[in-house]
Amino acid sequence: MLEVRNLRKEFGDFVAVDDVTFSLPQRGSLAIVGESGSGKTTTARMIAGLETASGGHILVEGEERGPGHKRQRQRQRLRSGERRARGRQIQMVFQDPYSSLDRRQRVGAAVAEAVALHQRLPADRLRARVAELLDMVGLDDRQAAALPKALSGGQRQRAAIARALAAEPQILILDEAVAALDVSIQAQILRLLADIRARTGTALLFITHDLGAVRHISDDMLVMQAGKIVEHGPVATVLADPQHPYTRRLIASVPKPGWIPRRRMDPAAAARLP
């Protein structure tokens, strides 16, 4: 459904993303892994349309929305209808839970604003839709009426996920969306995302520097180093039998490959800890 071909981004002389090619099938879940500075965020922002690519193609269901798109070629701005249509293709959740929401806007209002941008609904149905979305991510009425500063990091990311889902996107990009959270909260959000994928069929592009999380959320993964893809394949295969030395190094740097936070409670696992 999503096809990225030869994607490239230059900042001046510096090549941040170099010849990145992959595809994400419908209902699929692909992880992009790489250490900080490897070009993951830049790739995500180009796919979402927040950054202009220097070259390559981004296609959603065969339709160009990257540098080859006619308006981008002519350096024209998108019409607002087109922008909303793009919003129904791809949404994104960002790394920093503290600035992902407008600090002056109540959580329910933020989700309502997102819904209203995509569906013309009478007030009662809008309210019902907002409640449904918040319920899906596990937020209650009290949290909906709260300002972001009254919520924990995990709750804010849930709110950001609900807001993204308001557009009913085909693809949800998560750029280190759980990296700033406590380990047990990370596991909750990962479970929530797996659940959402199963219920709504939203494809996930899961960006992380944490190999541990990948196994639980993604079918396939690709490994980026210095802007290039160095390894690409099913998660189990890559983790079990990494081909590229960089991938091996990444795997070696995780203390226990394939941990789940729950295992901390397991006495056998606890005994193995130093």
Added chain:
Amino acid sequence: MTSALFARTASKPRAGRPRDRVTLAAGCVVGLFVFLAVCGPLLVPHAPNAVDPLNVHAGPSATHLLGTDDSGRDLLSRLIAGTRASLAAPAVVIAVSTTLGTLLALVAAWFGGWLDRFVSGALDVVFGFPGLIMAVLVAAVFGAGLTAPVVALSIAYLPLITRVVRSAAIKERNLPYVSALQLLGAPTARIWLRHLLPNLGPLVLVQATIGFGYALLDVAAISFLGLGSQPPDPEWGLMVANGAPSILAGAPQQSLYAGLAILLVVVAFNLLGTGLSRRLLGEQA
């Protein structure tokens, strides 16, 4: 997480601290003068321009609480009636420069690139000109009266507000919630009006408050030089100038009280501005 909690408890100023009482007092003084600017002409005990040749340079008395000036006019009435003239011109200067400056700052921050460089460069040039001297020059060219100096000062105050708001707007614009709104397809106008501007509002208010004191001082200086308000207006800067010859005659009250009024209002606006900045922007000043 812990640092956020700590910051919340540490930055929340409790009411009743000395610094907050100063801010409150400054706010009351500002409020009083704004009230006088609006209602002053209805409250004056005497007609502010009524001369009394038999009662010049009178000292304080029951009928003239602050005494009279060189023409026997009641000083208290003139000070009260002059509040409007003294505050209106700086209010226009601040309203124009704040509105235009905020708009320029948002445009520069939002579009970036050459537009940002152009705005910043142009403002650097304007900033290079001393505002008061420019205001005096245009008054000299276009004749006395407040219109030309107010226009000149509005332009001169632009860089101050624009610079501060621009750097805050760049930070705000780069927050992920703005990207999220763009991804949802929110119209740019909506992002500006419903999100960016309200979030920048406290900063704009603080800048406008502090700027007001300085603008008032500049306008008073222009009138003091005889290039702004004209006699017999009871504008404070003009009153300071009018009273100056009488100081040597042993009757300093006109210059003294008008000068004190200017001082009080300028200090009050400055203290209110810094207090608001501490409260609204959480500065640990």
